[in-house]
Amino acid sequence: MIALVVHGGAWDIPDDMADAHRHGVQKALMIGFAVLSDGGSAVDAVEAAITILEDDETFDAGTGSFLNLAGEVELDASIMDGRNLRAGAVASVQNIKNPISLARRIMEESDHILLTGKGALRFAKEHGMKSCRQDDLITEREILRWREWQKKKNMSVQEAFRKKKVPLDTVGAVVLDKAGNIASGTSTGGTPNKFPGRVGDSPIIGAGTYADNSVGGVSSTGWGEALIKVVMAKSVLDFMERNGGNPSKAALEGVNMLERKVQGYGGVIALNMEGEIGMAYNTPRMARGYMTSEMNQPWVAV
Ligand code: GLY
Numbered sequence: 001m002i003a004l005v006v007h008g009g010a011w012d013i014p015d016d017m018a019d020a021h022r023h024g025v026q027k028a029l030m031i032g033f034a035v036l037s038d039g040g041s042a043v044d045a046v047e048a049a050i051t052i053l054e055d056d057e058t059f060d061a062g063t064g065s066f067l068n069l070a071g072e073v074e075l076d077a078s079i080m081d082g083r084n085l086r087a088g089a090v091a092s093v094q095n096i097k098n099p100i101s102l103a104r105r106i107m108e109e110s111d112h113i114l115l116t117g118k119g120a121l122r123f124a125k126e127h128g129m130k131s132c133r134q135d136d137l138i139t140e141r142e143i144l145r146w147r148e149w150q151k152k153k154n155m156s157v158q159e160a161f162r163k164k165k166v167p168l169d170t171v172g173a174v175v176l177d178k179a180g181n182i183a184s185g186t187s188t189g190g191t192p193n194k195f196p197g198r199v200g201d202s203p204i205i206g207a208g209t210y211a212d213n214s215v216g217g218v219s220s221t222g223w224g225e226a227l228i229k230v231v232m233a234k235s236v237l238d239f240m241e242r243n244g245g246n247p248s249k250a251a252l253e254g255v256n257m258l259e260r261k262v263q264g265y266g267g268v269i270a271l272n273m274e275g276e277i278g279m280a281y282n283t284p285r286m287a288r289g290y291m292t293s294e295m296n297q298p299w300v301a302v
Contacts, residue, residue, distance in 0.1 A: 001176065001275040001292065001293055002037070002175075002176060002275070002292065002293045003175070003176045003271055003275035003276075003277065003290065003291070003293070004032045004036060004049065004175045004290060004292075005173070005174050005175075005269045005270075005271050005288070005289070005290040006025050006028045006049055006171070006172070006173045006269070006289050006290070007025075007170075007172050007173075007219060007267065007268075007279070007286060007287060007288045008024055008025045008028075008053060008058070008059050008169060008171050008287030008288070009021070009059060009060065009167070009169035009170055009171065009221055009286070009287050010168055010221045010222050010267035010281040010283040010285070010287075011166065011222075011265075011283050011284070011285065012283065012284040013285040013287060013302055017058065020058040021058055021059075021287035021302045022287070022302050023058075024056040024058045024059060024287070025053075025287050025288065025298075025300050025302075026298055027056070028049040028050070028053050028173065028289075029049065029289050029290070029291045029298040029300070030291075031049060031052050032045040032046070032049030032173060032175065032291075033045070033291045033298070035048045035049075036177055036178065040177070041177050041179070041181065041183070042081070042082070042175040042176060042177040042181045042182055042183035042211075043081050043175075045173070045175040045177065046100075046174070046175050046183045046184065046185040047079065047100055047101060047104050049173040049175070050077075050100040050171055050172070050185050050186075050187050053171035053173075054098050054099070054100060054171065054187055055097075055098070057139050057141070058169070059170075059171050060167065060169035060170055060171075060188055061075070061099075061170060061171045061187040061188050061189060062097060062099065062137065062187065062189075063097065063136070063137050064137075064139045064141070064142060064189075065142070065188070065190075066145065066146075066190060066192040066193070066194070067142050067143070067145070067192070067193070068190070068193065068196050068198070069194065069196060070196050071143075072094065072134060072196070073094065073134060073138060073189055074092045074093065074094055074117075074189070074190065074196065074197075075090065075092075075093050075094070075137075075188070075189055075190075076089075076090065076092065076093075076099070076187070076188050076199060076200055076202045076208075077089065077090050077099035077100045077102070077103045077186065077187035077188070077203060078090075078103050078114075078187075078202060078203045078205060078208055079103045079107055079184070079185040079209065080107075080183060080185070080205060080209050080210060080217070081181070081183050081211065082181060082182035082183055082184075082212050082213040082216075082217055083181045083213055085211075086107050086108075088102075088103040088104055088105065088106035088107025088112075088113060088114075089106065089113055089115075089205060089209075090102050090106065090114070090115055090120040090203060091114060091116045091117070091203040092116050092117045092120075092196075092197055092198075092199060093115075093117060093120040093121055093124075094121065094134065095121060095131040095132055095133065096120070096121065096124055096129070096131060096132065097130075097132045097136065097137070100185055100187045101129065102120060102124050102129060103185070103187075105124070105127050105129065106120075106123065109127055110123065114204075114205075116199075145167075145192060146192070166191065166192065166223070168221060168222050168223065168266065168283070170186060170187070170188035170200075170202055170208075170220075170221040170222070171186070171188070171221075172185060172186040172187070172209070172219030172220070172221060172269060173185055173269075174216075174217040174218065174269055174271040175217070175271070176217075176271055176273065176275050181213060182211050182212070182213055182217040183211050183217065184210060184211040184217035184218060184219050184233070185209060185219065186201075186202040186203075186209045186219045186220065186221075188200060188208075188221075188224075190202075191224065199224075200224025200228070201220055201222075201224040201227035201228045201232060202220075202224065204228055206233055206234035207220065207224075207227050207233060207234075208224075208232070210233035210234045210237050212237060214241075214273075215237050215240055215241045215245070215272070215273070216245070216270060216272040217270070217271050218232075218233040218236045218237050218268055218269065218270045218271075219233065219268065219269050220233050220267070220268050221266050221267050221281075221286070222258075222264065222265050222266010222267055222281075222283065223264050223265050223266055225264075226263070226264025226265065227258065227264060227266055229262045229264070230254075230257055230261055230264065232254060232258060232268060233268070235254055235257065236250050236251055236253070236254035236268050236270055237250070237270070239253045240272060240278075245273070245274070245276075246272075246276075246278070247271060247272045247276055247277060247278030248270075248276075248277075248278040248279075249278070250270055251268045251269070251270045251278035251279055251280035252278075252280040254268050254270075254280065255268065255280040255282050256282075258282070259282050265282055266282070267280060267282070267286040268281075269288060269290075275293075277290045285302055286302075287301075287302045288300070288302075289301065
């Protein structure tokens with residue numbers, strides 16, 4: 001059994017953006033699945049699928065990410081290997097096109113888990129990764145969105161989230177490979193107009209990402225400040241462990257907890273060691289999809 005589940009954000013995705021989300025999720029599934037079919041590891045497939053989503057301007061990850069208050073892109077990402085609980089993450093990193101690859105390098109080529117800002121960029125350069133210009137990551141759509149945010153000086157961000165109108169296009173993937181290993185990853189540009197240096201749930205192991213071969217894997221999306229408070233990804237995995245390994249029930253329990261305890265909004269994808277999939281969200285839409293070795297083509301929905 002091999003299985004791959006992907007998300008591309010949870011919010012009130014407008015109708016005119018739904019096809020782009022569907023297309024991006026489908027492409028990530030096809031590429032990730034091809035890696036797995038060729039004998040690639042779960043970590044390889046997580047990196048491949050998330051790289052596709054980071055390079056797709058539709059999503060708030062890599063190119064096309066939301067701009068912070070200073071009009072700059074700052075990226076967060078994490079990856080975790082369920083075989084050994086090794087993990088790598090970057091937070092507030094600039095000038096890196098694919099932060100998921102940097103997170104993987106930190107996991108595999110350092111004794112650390114999380115590097116931030118300038119240190120993360122230095123690590124990338126010292127480990128042979130190319131840097132890019134800010135302009136390579138900034139799209140016209142996000143410049144316009146940023147200008148609109150500057151007019152909303154008095155708007156409470158919390159209120160905007162509660163109205164479910166803040167775009168939350170974080171991406172993630174959870175994979176079970178042929179060898180029976182699981183891995184998870186998550187990547188984001190964070191929230192629109194965030195304060196420079198703000199870090200969300202995505203690079204926090206346990207909040208945005210978790211993988212453990214004894215249970216399964218999870219990736220979160222949504223309002224990071226709320227997701228951190230309930231340690232979303234690890235909580236969902238703990239629910240799964242306690243309910244006998246049912247990822248659908250665990251994902252739903254996680255989202256219910258998120259709303260009940262911290263009035264949070266977002267969603268999760270979860271996978272168990274049998275390749276069974278769970279997906280839940282409390283936003284009007286979540287871009288999501290999966291593919292397993294028992295299917296001829298991916299299932300995708302927005
Ligand atoms: N969930 C992504 C973020 O809040 O940064």
